[in-house]
Amino acid sequence: xxxxxxxxxxxxxxxxxxxxxxxxxxxxxxxxxxxxxxxxxxxxxxxxxxxxxxxxxxxxxxxxxxxxxxxxxxxxxxxxxxxxxxxxxxxxxxxxxxxxxxxxxxxxxxxxxxxxxxxxxxxxxxxxxxxxxxxxxxxxxxxxxxxxxxxxxxxxxxxxxxxxxxxxxxxxxxxxxxxxxxxxxxxxxxxxxxxxxxxxxxxxxxxxxxxxxxxxxxxxxxxxxxxxxxxxxxxxxxxxxxxxxx
Numbered sequence: 001x002x003x004x005x006x007x008x009x010x011x012x013x014x015x016x017x018x019x020x021x022x023x024x025x026x027x028x029x030x031x032x033x034x035x036x037x038x039x040x041x042x043x044x045x046x047x048x049x050x051x052x053x054x055x056x057x058x059x060x061x062x063x064x065x066x067x068x069x070x071x072x073x074x075x076x077x078x079x080x081x082x083x084x085x086x087x088x089x090x091x092x093x094x095x096x097x098x099x100x101x102x103x104x105x106x107x108x109x110x111x112x113x114x115x116x117x118x119x120x121x122x123x124x125x126x127x128x129x130x131x132x133x134x135x136x137x138x139x140x141x142x143x144x145x146x147x148x149x150x151x152x153x154x155x156x157x158x159x160x161x162x163x164x165x166x167x168x169x170x171x172x173x174x175x176x177x178x179x180x181x182x183x184x185x186x187x188x189x190x191x192x193x194x195x196x197x198x199x200x201x202x203x204x205x206x207x208x209x210x211x212x213x214x215x216x217x218x219x220x221x222x223x224x225x226x227x228x229x230x231x232x233x234x235x236x237x238x239x240x241x242x243x244x245x246x
Contacts, residue, residue, distance in 0.1 A: 008124035010035075016116040022046060023089045023110050023204050024180055026120070030080050030087055031176060035122040038080040040091065042118035044073045049111025050203055051095050051104045060136055061107050070098040070114060078108075080120075081128040081139060084222060086172065088130060089204070110203035178226040179205060182238060186229070188219070189239040 012033065016025040022044060030038065049071050052061035078091035091108040131140040179202055182188075186198045188209055196209035196219075205222035219240075227239040 006123040006125045010122040010124065012118075012120040012122065014118065016044075016113045016118070018113055018115065020113050021110050021201075021203065022049075022108065022113050022116060023091065024202075025113060025116070026078075026080070026089050026091075026118075027087060027176070028180065029120065030089075030122075031173060033122070035080060035120070035124075036082060036087065036127045037123045039121045039123070040076070040078040040080070040089075040118060041120075042073075042076040042078075042091075042116055044076060044093075044111075044116035045098075045114040046071050046073060046095075046108075046111035046116075047114055049073075049095060050109040051106045052109055053104055053106035064109060065104060067095060067097045067101060067104055071111070072096045072098055073108065076108065076118075079128075081130050083130040083137065086176070086222060172225070174228075175221075175224075175226045178228060178238060179221050181229065182207060182226070185236075187232075187235050187237045188226075189237050190219070191240070191242060193217075195237065 010033075012029065016022060026040065029035070047070055048066055048068055050064050050066050052064045054060075055062050073093040073095050076091050076093040078089065080087055080089055082088065092106070093108050095104045095106075095108065097103075128139045130137045182198055182202050184198055184201055187195045188198065188207070189195050190209075193209075193211050196211050196217075198207060199210050199216060200208035202221060206218050206220055208216055208218050210216055221240070223242070225241045227241065229236045229238045231237075
């Protein structure tokens, strides 16, 4: 069991802007307000959302599907926590295609916002950390976000089973902003693959690109640093670098 008692709470109520990606919108809100752990309640109408249905055995998710057209999500429940080097957004909902079709229940991984109203409760006492190795990636660790209060000397505690979170640097925050700028048709200058053309806009820090060889691959930008774009002729090129582990 993983349990944490929160005393420091902030609440944000509002709406996301039409046209933005729902996951990117919540990430931007959290970055601008320094939110590391939170609970989200929302309702939305999305266009062409990416949804990963729950697997039949209940231990993970199936491959992503994308209902076409407007999709009504009357009750979205989710959270913000830490996974790998940064924040991760989890949104769960039943997605009902407005034009008819089967309802999809699962993890909403992206989608263009037509309408979205939300209540976000930020929990500032601790950070919840996810296991990103597979399946539903459950919370595995609660990290205190406060300095311990002075008190009697205690024996040195054993090392935690999981390494502490790496503090996000200014460059990391800038990289996240540049990820939000990437559009279909832009180019990423990869240190290994060279210049790759973006064929699908980033969703949850993952982007599909076409390599110079013609092959399509998915890149995880969360483990890389995205530099400001440069105009090279008619092309907009983002140089990307592999982040150094600290």
